[in-house]
Amino acid sequence: MAPASVLTPRSEDFPRWYQDVVAKAELADNGPVRGTMVIRPYGYAIWERIQAEIDARIKATGARNAYFPLFIPESYLRREAEHVEGFSPELAVVTYGGGKELEEPVVVRPTSETVINAFFAKWVQSHRDLPLLINQWSNVVRWELRPRILLRTTEFLWQEGHTAHATEEEARRYALRILMDVYREVMVDILAVPVLTGRKTERERFAGATTTWTCEAMMGDAKALQMGTSHELGQNFARAFGIQFQTETGGTAYPWQTSWGSSTRLLGGLIMAHGDDAGLRVPPRVAPVQVAVVLVRDEEGAGQAAAQLVRELAAAGLRVELDDRVDTSYGRRATAWDLKGVPVRVDVGPRELAAGQATLARRVPGTKETVPLRAVSEVVPAALEEAQRDLLAQAESFQRERTAEVSSVPEAAEAGQAGFARLPWASLGPEGEAELATAGVTVRCLVGPDGGLPLPGQDAGTVAVVGRAY
Amino acid sequence: MAPASVLTPRSEDFPRWYQDVVAKAELADNGPVRGTMVIRPYGYAIWERIQAEIDARIKATGARNAYFPLFIPESYLRREAEHVEGFSPELAVVTYGGGKELEEPVVVRPTSETVINAFFAKWVQSHRDLPLLINQWSNVVRWELRPRILLRTTEFLWQEGHTAHATEEEARRYALRILMDVYREVMVDILAVPVLTGRKTERERFAGATTTWTCEAMMGDAKALQMGTSHELGQNFARAFGIQFQTETGGTAYPWQTSWGSSTRLLGGLIMAHGDDAGLRVPPRVAPVQVAVVLVRDEEGAGQAAAQLVRELAAAGLRVELDDRVDTSYGRRATAWDLKGVPVRVDVGPRELAAGQATLARRVPGTKETVPLRAVSEVVPAALEEAQRDLLAQAESFQRERTAEVSSVPEAAEAGQAGFARLPWASLGPEGEAELATAGVTVRCLVGPDGGLPLPGQDAGTVAVVGRAY
Incomplete structure (x- = not known):
């Protein structure tokens, strides 16, 4: 056992313990520009293994990797209005290039959504071009005023998938396949982190999506970490970017789309889910x-x-x-x-x-x-x-112990401070959700009455899992 | 055989043929910001295989991957003066972030040299920390006024390696190991592209280096493409960034450094080395x-x-x-x-x-x-x-046929228009080199009299290989 003095004990100051582990296990360091980070060789080697596991599963669904530019014309971000509202204050803007001021400023991608959809409009012509399944591994930039290393940084590494399908059902099936066969499987089987899979409420879902599916894990301080999301986008982006295809019967239609992402935040989740007062505990399947x-x-x-x-x-x-x-x-x-x-x-x-x-x-x-x-x-x-099995079992039992069944909003607000609280969505609703938010507690996801995935759009009978979140 | 009409014939207009292949084989496309590119799934799948081959060999030398930030404070680029001179007009500068103007503008990395060396200064303390062998896979940005897809783009993907060693001999051995066992081996054995390995002249070497080693290939139009370089940096960066270590005998010393890189330009080289009038010809070892x-x-x-x-x-x-x-x-x-x-x-x-x-x-x-x-x-x-063997053999015999032995500068200037010309460096020298430049011909590399690598710093007896270059 390591002397207790090496790290701040978790029970004393969890955020400080986290910073200590990141530094002393040589996982990452702060970059010179505030909010940026250096992923050190040991941390990067874990990331490479996580990447390989996710990548192989993404490819198994039929998606192919591609690469889209870092720089996006500012005008592109205005095409999907709802979307730009969400990012505007997060943008890093390049105004000088080649030694002079640019005529149109370019934005450093906060996601590649807009540019990928602009190319989808070129590539999708006929029903034969569908489904179009594209994934990208890249860096993205979202200016962070309160950065936290590996969890919320101005620049981070991620994969983002974007797909187009002929029907809504096919898009849904694909979004759920990514959720369950890619994200959930890697998180549980490889990272040994148990996750709740469920649907986001309207308040919590991604602005451009019709449905957001999520994997939520409990960290060592009983707070939630969103580990990966898979969105059904309906035809919103298709309409905004003019993506249309000729159907088998000769008509014209907008495709149904999905998008999904996971990031270096998974490294942060790994540390916080498994670490103890002696340091990190790396699941053998991703251990360098x-x-x-x-x-x-x-x-x-x-x-x-x-x-x-x-x-x-x-x-x-x-x-x-x-x-x-x-x-x-x-x-x-x-x-x-x-x-x-x-x-x-x-x-x-x-x-x-x-x-x-x-x-x-x-x-x-x-x-x-x-x-x-x-x-x-x-x-x-x-x-x-x-070790692989025990890490998962320990995290599962920790999550179980810190999850309370409650039946009212005040109970949920209280129990949500110390872990997860479960209550029928019918007892909470959008008003109760807003009330919880004032106590710093959010609905992490809605799960079906049997613990499975709820139907999209159907809230009746679902259970809300609430808690504080990173 | 494909109908000749699909592509512009190479003999008619090689650059146009190249653009045609890139577009019609669905390798890449231009991005919306001038000079940027989209690497399409087929092109990216080839790149992934090239990457995997390079990465495995880099790791076999003992280097480890890490990740450094995209954004670099402008002040960092002034630390190594000679170096910033070379990049200044190529920089993309971020002046807005988080919705307001930044106090200090940040630069989008043209390389990560400065930030990596700043961290080397923290990580290198004792001779026990040496050698420090770091590699990074990332995007970099160098504003291009005359972009050419995959060959010279404002943003490209690459790997850059940076190392620090206790002695000059060790640094040299390592730089040459990267040149021969990583770059040359991947180019010849995997990409089936024969390369000349040699030393750059003072005029052609990287500004911050004491010696630049290079792999040079001949493309289908008999022009040269620099496929990868490995630099000995001496103690230049160590002094500029204050990287020092305690020696075994208790003294203090600056380490000797190397850096080396290869990029998505290799995809362009693959196309131009092997393509014919019917399209691309992909070597089986990297064929998706x-x-x-x-x-x-x-x-x-x-x-x-x-x-x-x-x-x-x-x-x-x-x-x-x-x-x-x-x-x-x-x-x-x-x-x-x-x-x-x-x-x-x-x-x-x-x-x-x-x-x-x-x-x-x-x-x-x-x-x-x-x-x-x-x-x-x-x-x-x-x-x-x-097929793998024949592609290499064809490229080798093409290069042989298009390489002339000459003995004077005017002959070199003429032969250099149609391929490579070889002449003793003693017959050329810096003045002859400057004269060739006026005819658009450059010294691609110096090779030893026996065809092997020349000694660093020793020009006597070396042969200059000259030609036009991308």
């Missing part, structure tokens, strides 16, 4: 280092034994790193590996080695055991699987 | 579609046979696509696959099927043969290997 083999002292063949273990573990397909920095004390190094949340550590020292053994330290649950040297490469894969 | 199975007419079980072939080819690990759009004429579809440069096409029609056969069309060299249906999944992998 799954096993650290720590050479305690380089005596009596311990160095060779450690190197041999590293070879065996790498041959077993694990991501393993040798820590042979014996000029730094063992205690400091063990603390550093805990801080970085590496799931399993194997300590190799001359004493255990003499008995043909090594010490296996599990970050989850934080226990140590002695293992015969020749059994290490069998025990470690099982330990990693357990 | 290696085999197109084309259903000629859906009669007498041809549909099922084609689908079965697709399954077999996919099971053999190939990237295969079924073209069953039988409502479009076979001829149009065959032309479209040729345009997109898919290496192998397998045509399945009722007539051949009756004889248990299919037609295999090879994009390189453009021949057709009849193959027993059951042999297709054995023949295709071999055909792909041949």
Whole structure:
């Protein structure tokens, strides 16, 4: 276990603990322009694994990646009026280029929605061009007055998907496929973060959408984090950008669209969902280092034994790193590996080695055991699987414990301070929702009476899950 | 073969042919802000494969990926004076953010050099922190007054690597490892583009560098394209940014640095090196579609046979696509696959099927043969290997044919118009180089007398390769 002094304890000051972990686990740092960030190699390596998992699933739905420009003419943002209202104060505007003032200022994309839809208008001509399924990985900029590293930054990395379909039903099916088979699956199966999947209320949904579907997770301070959203856009953007297609029967129609996104905010969610007072705890499936083999002292063949273990573990397909920095004390190094949340550590020292053994330290649950040297490469894969399972189970039980069933708005406002509160939407309604907002509590999503996804547009029988949110 | 009318012939107007291929093979399109581009799904899929090949080799050298901010304070660009001179007119400057004018304008990164070095100054403290090997994949912006899609655009995608080492020798070894084991290997082995590797002259080297190493390729119009560069920076940036480390003996020293980059320009190079009058020819190792199975007419079980072939080819690990759009004429579809440069096409029609056969069309060299249906999944992998080899061999022999040995500056100026000219650097020198420039001919690189890399700083005995360049 790491000395408690390394990090501010979570119970004392959660935001401070978060900043400490981000800095000391070398995940990210603030950039020189306020609100921007540097994602350091360790944080970026986790992001690359998250990206790969999301990307593979997006491609499995049939979508293809493309790249659209960073700069958007200011005039484009006026085409979808409702949309521009939402972004205007968030825009970064380029007024000089090539050494002189620009005739028309260009905006640094807050999303690529407008430019992608302008190209959809060119690419979609016939029903044969549908569905058109496009995804983009890129940076976007939304000027943040109260930035919080990895969670709300002026620049962040994300993927945004945009699709066009011949029918509303097909668009809905696709939006839900992204929600469940891409976002939910990566969050639960890979990041070990349990998420509620549901529909946003009218108040909370994306301005340009007819329906917004969301994945909501509970962080270690019992606040909610929106981890990813999938929108049904109806024909709003199609009308605004003149996207039309010739139908099979020879008529003309506007396609039905979706858009969906997830971002580097997922890294922040990972930290806050799994971290403890000793640091980060990285789920093995996205851990850049799954096993650290720590050479305690380089005596009596311990160095060779450690190197041999590293070879065996790498041959077993694990991501393993040798820590042979014996000029730094063992205690400091063990603390550093805990801080970085590496799931399993194997300590190799001359004493255990003499008995043909090594010490296996599990970050989850934080226990140590002695293992015969020749059994290490069998025990470690099982330990990693357990760690993956335990992280999810712990987060699930935390969420369960911090979720209250209530029946009135005042109860929801109170319970919502300490976690999630569930109450029938019929008992809340838009007025109750506005009242909750004055207490800093929002409806995170509406879920169906059976816990499944509610029907779009049908509020009857749905349950509102409310809480404070990042 | 595609009808000649689809594209402007290369011999008639090469730049026009290039624009035609980019548009008609659906590789890229111009963005709404002049000089920006949209990389369409087919082009982006090729880029993703190039990226993956480069990324794996960069990681194999020990470098780690990270991400630095898009926005850089204007003051940062003044720290390395020589460097800012080179970029100033190319900068895009953000003056408004969050709805109001910024106190200090921020620049959209033309490279991340300055901000990365500012962080190196924090991260490098001791000799134990060296070597520090960082790579970044990102977009960058350099305002282009004469943009050319994929080759010279206001925004482009690239990777930039930055490293710091304890000694000059180590920095040099690393810069050359990137040149040869990353860039050269990907260009030759994967993109099938032969490159000359050599050193830039003082006139041509990067402003902040002490030595610039380069990979230079010959395009289909016999002009040169710089495909990637690797710089030794000496201690210039370390001094400018105050990067210092404590040596093993307790002293203080500036590290020796390198930087290196390659970009979406490689896509342009791929098109211009391999394309012919029928369109693109994609090397199989980066082809998003290696085999197109084309259903000629859906009669007498041809549909099922084609689908079965697709399954077999996919099971053999190939990237295969079924073209069953039988409502479009076979001829149009065959032309479209040729345009997109898919290496192998397998045509399945009722007539051949009756004889248990299919037609295999090879994009390189453009021949057709009849193959027993059951042999297709054995023949295709071999055909792909041949295509990869033939593309490289063709480009190599083209480069050889268009390279002249000359001995005087006037001869070099003339031969440099039609291809590459080689002459001893001793016969050229800085004055001859300036004279060539007036004829639009530049020294692409200096190579050693034996064809290998010349020693840094030693010009004696080197051979200058000159030509016109993009």
